[in-house]
Structure formats: C-alpha cells, structure tokens
Amino acid sequence: MSGSVSIVLLIPRYLMIMGFALLAIYFFKEDGGMTQIEVTRTDFETILPHLITRYVPAGLAGLLLAGLLAAFMSTFASTVNAAPAYIVNDIYLKYINPQASVKTQICSSYIISVAVVVISTVIGFFLKDINEIFQWIVGALFGGYIAANVLKWHWWRFNGEGYFWGMTAGVLAAIVMKFTVPDAWVLHFFPVLFGVSLIGCIAGTYSAPPTDEETLINFYPRVRPWGWWKPVEEKALVRYPHIQPNRNFKRDAFNVAIGIVWQCTLTIIPMYLVVREQLGLWSSIALLLVTTLILRKTWYKPLYKEEARYNEEMKQLK
Template sequence: MHSIVLGDLIKYAIMTVACFSIAIIAYIQLQDKQLLVPEGWFNPFFGWRLGLDWSRLIPEVNSKIASDGYSLFGLFFMMMAFKGVFASLAGPAPNYDMQKILSTRSPEEASKMSGFVSIILLPIRYSLIIGLTVLGLLYYRQMNLTDAAGTIDFERILPVAINKFLPTGLVGLVLTGLLGAFMGTFSGTVNAAQAYIVNDIYLKYLNPGATTRQIISLNYVVGILVVAVGVLLGFFAKDVNSVLQFIVSALYGGYIAANVLKWHWWRFNATGFFWGMLAGIVTAMLFGFFIPAGNLLYFFPLLFAISLAGSVAGSYASPPTDAVVLNKFYRTVRPWGFWGPVHAQVVAEDPSFQANTNFRLNMFNVVLGIIAQLCLTILPMYLILMQQLPLLITVGILAVIVFILKKTWWDRLSAY
C-alpha cells in the first residue's frame, strides 16, 4: 500500500510540473498578444445555445461544436447536471475511485480524501487545459493542424504544443507526467476488471475451490484479454471526444441506476444489480453503435430508465438480501433513502439506535462544494488570461465557502 501511495505521489508531482509548465509558457506568450475569440468567449455564463460565432476567426470551430453536440449548450448542461446528480448518488465509481475509498481507515479519512481530490486535481488539470487552449488560439495557423482531408484536426493541439513550445528536457517530463496520469487510471481499471471476473464470476460460480496458482494464472489471462480488447476497440474509435462522450453518456447511464439503488433502497439485491447493469450496459453498447457520439448525452435519461427498470425487476424476481446482512449494513453506513423496514428491525433490536438525520446539512454542504469545485476549475483560467476582477471574485467566493465548510463539514467529520 505504501508503494502505491508513493508511486501516485511521484506521478502527481511530475504531472504538476508538466501542467504548470505549459500554463506558464501560455501565460508568457499571451503577455504581448491578444486572443482572437468571438464575443462572449470570456463570459462563463451561457444561454440555451452556446452563442459563439467563430465564422470570421476559425470557421472550422463552428462545425466542430455542432458535430460534438455542444450547440444546444443549455440542454447539454441540463443533461450533464442530471447525470452528475445520479453519478454522485451512486458513490465512488467502482474502479480506481472505489479502491482508494476502501483503502482509507475510517469514514472521516474517506471524506477528507474525497474532498482533497478536487482541491488537488482541478487547478492542476485546468491549468494544462487553459494553457493548451491559449497556445492553440495564438498559434493555430502555425501549428499546421490540417489533416490529409484538408480539415483542422483539433486533437493535434496537445502534441504540437509539446513539440513546438517546450524545451527538450521539459518535453520528456511532460510526456512522463501524461503517461503517469494514464497509468494511474489504467492500472486501477485493469485491476478492477480482474477482480470482478475472477472473484465475482470464476470463484463464485465456476470454480469455488480453485488453488492459488489457478487464481493467479487466471488473473494474468484476464488482464491480458481486457487490455487486448481495449486496444482493439481503440482502433475503431473516431476520436477522443467520441470515446469520452460514450463513456460519460452511454456507459454512465447504463450503470448509475444500479449503483444508486445499492445505497438507497433496502429491497435491492445482487440479482437486481446484475440485471440492472446488464440491461443498462447492453443498451448503452447498442446506442453507441447507432447514435452519433455527440448526441448520446441526450439519451441519458432513457438509458437510466432502462437500467432502473432492469434493477427493480431483477430485485423483485429474487428473495431480498438476508436480514442480518441488511441490518449490519444499515447500522454501519446509516444511509439515507428507503430503509424503513430495516430501520424498524434495527430499532427493535437496539432502541438507542439513531438514524442519519443530517440530510439537510449534507445537502447544504454539497451545494457549497459544487460551487467551490466550479471556482477551482475557473481559477487557473482567470489567472492565465489575466482577468483580474473575475479572479478576485472567484478567490473571494472560495474563501467564504472554505470558512463555512470548516464549520459545517470539516469540524463535524469526527462525529460520523
């Protein structure tokens, strides 16, 4: 465990240097130049449509916005908010994030770790993003981003910026940082896939008495197959955006319902989880083949409904989870939601048991946390773009939120 933490710390340090290096170079390059952007580009607020007209500057951007599905940005934002609420209710994603949560020693440490993730990662990540954006806007004509078909390939901005604007030693550091960030997620996802297939399928249903050597060998085989399938699917991907849209729209819609119910409904069981996940993911795969990537997010509610229906039907098709397991989970986690029958059993056994009554306070903290995350996202953008007044307002809002959360969240963690 110490080696994993140390490895992550080293990768984060390298990634931080890489992101800040590009951000600083972009800041310096912007000192004596002016960004040629359409009216409203500096405004973080938006209407029903995105409303940015690039026709006089970079006409290809208009078609790129339309093809990626961002023209009706108000609807896009509503779907993102809808997805975000249910993704948050589902708890940590059942891969790398869940592994980190489960490795903490207490609920207090898990809460602190989750909170610090945003503080540590968001400013670093968006320093890189705004740095690349500035360099792309300043030098897109000199970057030679045109592909063989004569259209601008916007995904080449990152490699071109690294080659053109970073000194030789720093190029290696940036590539190391990007590879480190990739490997951190990649290794966690592969490990999760191995655990699901070997522990939840092979050992439970196919060969419960498998030897240690058989388990280790199968882990190797599963790891190789998962990576091979991932690489093979990568050859069929149109671009990074299409893959990202499929993951955050289709796959999220397919798995979120089952993962929400496991925390908030007492009748939910393993059979419901299986059928909910199967219905959602199979539908997501079909949607991915027949619906353009830029439009997948708009089908998120339908995917969610299909997965929810599979979860509910599967749960009622099999007996409820054993009462001893439910009571222990409810005592330990004290979740919100529809736990009436279990709560009654627990109180009957232990009249001193108190249910979780912190819903309103927690929701208040969540709202403040969302605003703080938005501020952490836009903070490096205002800094590099030298927007002094918006920067001061953002810092002021962050300071107020930190002060309030210190009283309403941080100081109360030990009580949980």
C-alpha cells in the same frame, strides 16, 4: 483527503490545460496553423503534440511527457488490475470453478489481464477520436451505471439480482445506442439510458427474494444510510436502541451542493488566472473563500462530534 486531492490536482491541471488551449489558438491564427486546419478539425489530438514539440523546452517537455505517461499508466494499471479481480472473484470462483486453487486463480488473472489489454487495443484502432468514446462513456455508460449504484445504498429491498439486471440493461442499451444514435445526440439520451437501467434494477430486484433480514439489520447501524430503509431501521432500533439514525439528509444535501460550487471554483480560478480575467478571478476566489467557510461550519466541524458519538455507539454495539 478528497479536498486536498482537489486542490493539488485541479489547479495545476487547468493551468496547463488553459495554457495549451491559448497556445493552440495562437497556433491557428498566427503560426501558420490555418494551413493544417482541415486536418486538425478531424483530429484535435494533433494540437497537443505540435505544441509540445514546438513551444516547450527540451527538459520541460521530457518532464511533461513523463507526467502524462505516468497519468496514463496509473489509470491503465488500475483498470487492468481491477478486471481480473472482478471476473475471477465474481464469475469464475462463484459460478465456474468454486474449488479453484490459488495457482489456478493467479493464472486466470494473468490470462484475463492479457485479454483485456488485447481487446482494448483492438477497440482503440477502430475509434475515430477520443471525444467520440468519451462522450459515449459519459452519456451512455454512466446512464446505465448510476441507477444501480445509487439504489444499492438507498433502498433496503435492492439486492444482487437488481444490481445485475440494472447494470446489464444499462450497458446493453448503451451498446445498442452506440450503433444507432448519432454521436452528437449521445448526451441527450442520458435520461433514456438511466430509465432503462432503473427499470432493470426494479424488475431484477422483485424477481428474487430480499436480502437476508439479519444481514440488513447488522448492516444498518454501521452505515445508517438515507432513503427507503424504514422497515430495516425500525427493526435495528428495536435491537440496538442506543443508536441514532441518520437525520441529517437536508444538511448533507446542502453540503453536497456547496461542495460542487467549491470544487468548480478550483477549476475556474486557474483558467481566469491564465487569461488574466481580473473580475472573474477575484470573484471566483471570493466564492471559494465563502464556500470554504460554509463547509467548515456545516461539514468539517460536525464531523468530530458525530465521529465521537458514532464510535461510542459502535463500542456498545460490539
């Protein structure tokens, strides 16, 4: 499914993006846009509205705007719906009012949803441009987000406290960086934020006892993660000797690398098509075909065999 989404999403998206980028270049050079360059330099978001109103026919412009609004609403709705779920389930019910009725939970969700929308709108008024907040999200928030979400799968000792303190340390460091580091340097501080979050993860993990051993032993046969799971793996194999641990780390890591190249070609091909760069276009298509064949052999075909074996092992587990 992920591969299908990439094909359906990336090619039309970058056909449109590259087309508008070329129109923007024309706008600046030939269409009198140079008179507005001082304004546009400080607000690149003015380019797209100008191009839509000037170059896109009325019917197609309406369809394009409807698509852009739909894309915005899908992202916006998922965020607004996710926020109350996290806050109500993980904070309100756990620490504030564990006996809350269903009606109270629903009302709390409504209040939190409205609060998220209002706060987000207020923050939006103080942003200079989209690139500013996007760089902060990618360079700062992701740096404080990755460590906890990687360790939770690959380290048996990691627990809820480690996740909480890792995320907290990373987010707080990202907020501090927002007000102390120039925007141009945000991406360069990614390793620093990752390190701060990693320290928070490790310190938080060892500040509390490990997850219940029975929970870990029951978890391992169902997921069989990579990484530092040796103590749990040994105990799980004693209880379930018929299961086979995951020994395909090198193959899976290779598939990830090939998959990244495959997905990048889906982005580059429509760009080369729009600019009519024949060498780059055919080279990218050839690379796409080669990586597709590799993934078919090293990833897609083994899935059937491994799925059948896994299902048999899980039947015995039950």
